[in-house]
Amino acid sequence: MAKPQPSWGLGIPGPDTPASPRTLRTLRKIQSHQVLSSSSALIAQTQNSHPGGQSADFDSGIPGSATRARAHRRARSNSDASTREAAATPPTTQRRPARKTGSGIGLKRSLLENFLRDGPQSDNPREGLQELKYLVLSSRVDADADGMSPYRIYLWLILLDIPPMPTDDYLALIHRGRSPAYAKIRNDTFRTLATDPLFKRRVTEASLIRLLNAVAWKLHDARPKPRSRPTSSRRREMELLVNTPPSIAEEPASVFGGELEKNKSNQPSDPAMYVQGMNVLCAPFLYAARSEVEAFALFHYFVTRECPGYIRGAMDGVHKGLRLVDRCLEIVEPKLAAYLFSKGMHAELYAFPSVLTLCACTPPLPEVLHLWDFLFAYGAHLNILCIVAQLIRMRDMIFESPSPNKILRSFPPLDAKEIIALTVLIVRKIPEDLYAEMITHAK
Structure with missing residues (x-):
């Protein structure tokens, strides 16, 4: 089994690691999700840019250059159909303009997503964090009916300031x-x-x-470890007991790091x-x-x-x-x-x-x-x-x-x-x- 990459467990390789079929499949799924989320709006935009809908290949039914290019690609599984459609779409449609042409709420969601993708405009990290918090407060994270969002988990990682953790x-x-x-x-x-x-x-x-x-x-x-009992002769132990003040000699465990230290680890201040x-x-x-x-x-x-x-x-x-x-x-x-x-x-x-x-x-x-x-x-x-x-x-x-x-x-x-x-x-x-x-x- 391939050694996991030190990332968030997504299997995305580093700059020096060749892309595996599993990685390419993951990237295709991400691209497929983006295309599916904006496909209806892309069709509407294309129809608006071509009066009467006569110039678009998928409207006229005439095989265009995109269709010919798609015909020369090797066959893939049905799960990659949306990815192949995305590859045949003109480059201008990859900007996902649908969310920017919607209502005010859609615009705010787009601003939050763009912020996470592009970063803050200011070079001051404190100002950028304040801007991000305001976007979270002023608009909801864009999610589907199940509450799933492609970028929510990264928003949480940023807000809590948690660095990437190696999978190993x-x-x-x-x-x-x-x-x-x-x-x-x-x-x-x-x-x-x-x-x-x-x-x-x-x-x-x-x-x-x-x-x-x-x-x-x-x-x-992370719990504090109790001190182990020192290895010494019985005579040395008896000398310590004799020379110990009475208030402490009544609890010999405190001298040798025994039960008293064990009890300290059970105090309420110790995390369970x-x-x-x-x-x-x-x-x-x-x-x-x-x-x-x-x-x-x-x-x-x-x-x-x-x-x-x-x-x-x-x-x-x-x-x-x-x-x-x-x-x-x-x-x-x-x-x-x-x-x-x-x-x-x-x-x-x-x-x-x-x-x-x-x-x-x-x-x-x-x-x-x-x-x-x-x-x-x-x-x-x-x-x-x-x-x-x-x-x-x-x-x-x-x-x-x-x-x-x-x-x-x-x-x-x-x-x-x-x-x-x-x-x-x-x-x-x-x-x-x-x-x-x-x-x-x-x-």
Whole structure:
């Protein structure tokens, strides 16, 4: 088997590596997707540029130069039909003008895609990043009905500042076999987004197990190692015990680096290799990525840099986030907060999954991806306000229900556009000291 290239696992060769048939097939599929996405608009443009539709080869039915050129090509499979059509299309049609001639929303999407392809106009990286964030906020990422976008995963990599990861590094973790957290992982993976047909059709349980097991190995390697017991004679050990002050001699393990050091590694400040809920948090990364290596790089970075407090043994970051949901709701909607508190409904009872998974537990998955575009652009801490925004949208139902716990047991389907718009409005009402706590609560 060919050695994987140190890229995002797409199999795209470097400048000195000959292109393999698999690479050419991948490139043809990418080109095919581009042609199919703009074919109808290209036909409309050609008809407009030729009055009456008399000059286009595919309208007149007369074999033109493109048809003759296509006839001399060697036969390919049916899956390459769109690629052969693309090769026969005049060069001017490769600019995909359809998205630029559409509505204002289409123009904004085109600007975001062009930005990712061509880069910012300014040489200042800070200004370029601000421009990219504004484009994410002002327009949704161009995606199909399933939430799939050809460039979303690269947008996330840019926003989170994650460099490419060699595929061999990921394979090395896979080849290490089962991690100490493997049994816990297997107990959760089979029910990950079990009712979501989009996720089940695209992501296999095997890939989810591999990724979580690889992350568990990375977290295992990063844990502080207990000091081993020094190799010394029994006489030397007895001398140390005799010469040790009584307060320390009562705990001889602290002298020789035994059980005390082992207990230190079990403190809440130490990250766990796996906690329940990491499987749901990992799911959107696997769904949106084009390879497991991309998903691994994103997920590992996210749980270790953006929200390490969420995966500690005590999940102290999640509990801090739940208290912040109550405090923010009191400021933004005091009547709603008072009503929920009077019923004994604090965020700990209904918002734990939403805080831990950044709302990935609430379908539909395409809307989760749009919400994550916003969170990765402006900070995952804004998920606290996104939960508050969902409560505000449910306000009338909550007030009308004598038992709001039944309503809050499962949130209504996500509407990312409405939630983001409401979050942008209510963020102005949050005091600076409380907002600072939101930023650091998951660290």
